[in-house]
Amino acid sequence: MAEIGIDIDQAKSFLDRGQLIGLPTETVYGLAGNAFNESAVLKIFQVKNRPSFDPLIAHTNSLEKVKTFVKDIPDVALDLAEAFWPGPLTLLLPKKKRIPLLLTSGLKTVAVRIPDHPITTELLEKLDYPLAAPSANPFGYVSPTTAHHVQDQLGEAIPYILDGGPCRVGIESTIIGFENNKPVVYRLGGKRIDEIEKLIGTVRIRTNMSSDPTAPGMLKSHYAPVKRVVIGDLEELIPKLNPLKVAVISFQKDYPEVPENHKFILSKTGNIDEAAANLFSAMRKMDKTAANCIVAEYVPEIGLGKAINDRLKRAQA
Numbered sequence: 422m423a424e425i426g427i428d429i430d431q432a433k434s435f436l437d438r439g440q441l442i443g444l445p446t447e448t449v450y451g452l453a454g455n456a457f458n459e460s461a462v463l464k465i466f467q468v469k470n471r472p473s474f475d476p477l478i479a480h481t482n483s484l485e486k487v488k489t490f491v492k493d494i495p496d497v498a499l500d501l502a503e504a505f506w507p508g509p510l511t512l513l514l515p516k517k518k519r520i521p522l523l524l525t526s527g528l529k530t531v532a533v534r535i536p537d538h539p540i541t542t543e544l545l546e547k548l549d550y551p552l553a554a555p556s557a558n559p560f561g562y563v564s565p566t567t568a569h570h571v572q573d574q575l576g577e578a579i580p581y582i583l584d585g586g587p588c589r590v591g592i593e594s595t596i597i598g599f600e601n602n603k604p605v606v607y608r609l610g611g612k613r614i615d616e617i618e619k620l621i622g623t624v625r626i627r628t629n630m631s632s633d634p635t636a637p638g639m640l641k642s643h644y645a646p647v648k649r650v651v652i653g654d655l656e657e658l659i660p661k662l663n664p665l666k667v668a669v670i671s672f673q674k675d676y677p678e679v680p681e682n683h684k685f686i687l688s689k690t691g692n693i694d695e696a697a698a699n700l701f702s703a704m705r706k707m708d709k710t711a712a713n714c715i716v717a718e719y720v721p722e723i724g725l726g727k728a729i730n731d732r733l734k735r736a737q738a
């Protein structure tokens with residue numbers, strides 16, 4: 422089983438030797454390895470059981486370091502980077518040779534992000550290579566937001582997990598690419614669209630639900646618990662089902678007819694950010710109950726609400 426700890430030098434020594442570790446970011450936990458080391462990158466795909474057509478994100482701690490492995494950064498990307506890094510935003514940028522094609526699944530762009538978590542920043546400062554790090558879950562399952570989530574599923578396959586506590590944001594980064602220097606949002610995530618648009622004007626959003634492997638980041642069924650997820654009006658759904666056989670994820674409301682251990686309220690005060698931070702824990706917890714299925718409801722589409730609803734929709738797919 423992986424050791425869980427806060428020893429940055431130990432984490433570094435595993436990475437220096439081409440091994441993988443679990444590590445916290447403000448969004449979700451990542452499964453990290455040396456992005457310049459092909460065999461470490463290959464291990465990431467193997468441990469996650471991830472198809473080779475689904476490329477990884479490279480993480481580092483400064484724009485200077487980013488410029489050593491990407492080129493021709495569009496001005497609008499620089500504006501975004503300067504305003505929102507470190508933070509829950511990933512940019513797709515033309516890669517230099519140093520980034521292995523294995524990492525980008527053969528694409529000419531590499532996904533890059535400077536995460537905002539103190540322990541991981543301290544680690545990245547000590548490294549002279551970026552970290553390839555997808556979310557630390559088996560392919561298709563819900564992303565982990567605590568070190569124990571990582572331990573539960575990947576603990577047998579990796580030696581070490583850096584423990585940074587529960588993730589502050591709780592859903593994955595927003596992904597933006599550039600087509601003819603025009604920004605396109607490929608994944609709704611932790612950086613709110615209204616904040617992005619305040620800086621660079623209206624952006625195109627192309628997060629269609631697809632089963633097309635050439636549209637990475639947009640696979641239809643993703644972020645899914647094992648149990649069937651049904652989304653609808655809970656007040657209508659719950660009485661129709663046996664309240665003892667369902668697990669309920671509600672936004673704010675309590676359903677007293679459902680037993681305590683079969684329900685999760687995302688935010689009792691109706692706070693969207695709190696709901697985002699709790700979403701994946703809620704899915705994991707409800708997935709572990711003896712219920713037949715999980716029923717959930719959409720949250721209001723303000724702030725991170727759209728990104729939360731996107732995850733719920735994909736969990737249902």
Ligand code: TXA
Nearest residue numbers: 448450451476477528530531532555556593594637638
């Ligand atoms: O918040 C996050 O982004 C977390 C933390 C660990 O940083 N990482 C994460 O990685 O969510 P992952 O691998 O689970 O999701 C990255 C997504 C994938 O769906 C992949 O298809 C897409 O980014 N992606 C990566 N490189 C791409 C590229 N060059 N073009 C288009 N999509 C890309």
Ligand code: MG
Nearest residue numbers: 555556557564
């Ligand atoms: Mg993922």
